Amino acid sequence: MGYSRPIHNMTSNNLAVSLSGVSKNYGSFTAVKNLSLNVPNGSIYGFIGPNGSGKTTTIRMILHILQADAGQIEVLGKNGTRAANDSIGYLPEERGLYKKMKVLSLLEYYASLKGMSRKDARAEGTRWLDRMELSKWTDKKIETLSKGMAQKIQFIACVIARPQLIILDEPFSGLDPVNLETIRSAILDLQRQGSTVIFSTHDMSMAEKLCDSIFMIYKGEKVLDGTLSEIQSGYGKDTVRLRVEDGARALEGLPGIDKIMDMGRYLEVKLQSDSNEFLAALMQRTRVQLFEEARPSLHDIFTRIANPQVNERTHE
């Protein structure tokens, strides 16, 4: 292998990224408000949040493309400068590739901007193209590639310089299942080799599968931060999933209900009281086909926070 820059992932406080009281305003609009966040070295950290909630602004501040108006940002042990940028790989949400450049030349160029020599970049680029099954396209222009292939090239451009911190903004959008699996496996390999991965996504199931920790930002403020089980336990004890013969009508007037969400094949009910008492009362009304205590999915939690009105009826 031509390039063997060691990945030093241990900073003094074992954090790859540390944000403390960070704010960013665009005129009178506050994009990020008093945000604090710690991303441990070697972890896969998911950034979730609705469009326009402040994810991209946060990522750009970590990259020092944008300057924070307030607060401290430390990246790979470097405070408030672009010094760490050569050790960061960034895949933006919208792909940015020179259409007229040839695949390997483009990878060499992007790697050279990270301080890698052209020779090492060529060797590393060739290795990645092999792995992504794109060897045949080495000397083809970017404009001749399919969307999925271009996406994989963008991913290689992001990781070619073996960054310590990899920031991926929607890395899976537009990929078919085979390519999606290729990228997912590459991300896990990079983590195993010591890289820290931050990725922003709207695909909640992928975030559940891949992330060690999840951070959610909503209207510029942090609303979730922790491991999936920590987050779910915060939302899960008061909720049951059930299916009854008479549907949601059977629940009308029952005591102890806070909210009912119609999920289609079943109802998700948030309770104010004990679930056994509620089950007993329900069985007296109708035949119960399904009843289980639910750990809400990330999707459900996201929806509850970002849009409480969706599929939800508040019990009167």
Add this chain to the structure above:
Amino acid sequence: MNKILAIAKTEYAIAIRSKAFIIGILAVPLLMGGSILVQKFMKNHVDTTDRKCAIVDRAGFLYPILESANAERERNVVFEETESGERKQVRPRFLIEKYTETGSPEQTGIELSRRVKKGDLFAYLIIEKEILDTDSTAPGRPILAYHTKTPTFEALPDWIGSTVNQAVLSRRFETAQLDRSLVQKLSKRIRLTSLGLVKVSKDGSSTAAKRESELKTTGIPIGATMLLYMLVMTATPMLLNQVLEEKMQKISEVLLSSVSPFQLLMGKLIGIVTITLTLSLLYLGSLYFVAWRFNMTDLIEFSTLGWFLLLLALALFMYGSVFSAVGAACSEIKDSQSMMMPAIVVIIVPLFFLPAVIESPNSLLATALSLFPPATPTIMMLRIGLPPGPPIWQIFLSIALTGVFTILCVAAAGKVFRIGILSQGQTPTFAQIFKWVFSK
């Protein structure tokens, strides 16, 4: 610095392989060769259709003269002998017809105009009888009137004018009993020859003043100025489009995760400067080759070439930074068209002063303009080429002022670039852009 050079190197490598660059290299020889070919083609494809003209000779003596002059023209001018010895028609024939008036002058005009409209005649000529008088004219009418519906064809009226004038002059001399050839000899004009100065060397010997070539004293300075202007006008809007395209395709965002906005801007500027200098060296090299082929290398001063390249580089940095900033600020190509207008006006306006500078290259106006940085590249280039040339301190002062101004432009453009390159949605107003310039 390595990153700036990496960007410049890639920009250069992409550009020199691009179609636009190859077209740019070929454009000048193609245009020059093309114009020679077109001229050659046109020479062999002259419209030789006969032009028929009716002549109303109220003076009474000119028609026979015109008739015999036309016969002579047909013998000597209309046909030329080719290399193989055959006679080939190279110009149109004029068929002249004497028109005898039967009615009033108005009726003559109506009748002949009708014939021209019908296509029976190409034109008609009315010669008044007062044509020999030197101090009186026919009442309300020109003395020699040429009527046609195709005034753009000038060969016929030119020939008539010159033939009639010669005949009338001869008749006037005869009337005054003067020998025309003697008058022509006595009134021969003296030619003024323009020369340079006598050169005195250190040992006191002198070299006679040489005749100044107009090509060297005027042609080359104007040519160099126009070449500089053309290169700036081609390269800088290209930079704007490139920056805007990269912004729209989100390439800028990827680049900015590795380099600072200033590094990106500088890389692009160095790229465009080196590309344009390469192109201009190719042009200048070919021009020097042509001059060498025709033994005219003494027309070219190497110091002028040096100043040309330096002023070109400064102009590209100065205007390139402004155009890049405009590209970064805009979100759509159509917005950039209107936003670049003020910058284009600043480049073009100095050209309006070229005639005044050529007339008087060391005047106060020329000096002031050449020291005004946005106008320095074009005006100082012209002044350097035009003899006697500006004092050397003025050249250095203008370079220094333009250098400082360019640094300010790059710094201001860097700020606009930094904010603009990531902004989306509506293109900012000029007021907002000025705010960005002064933001921290």
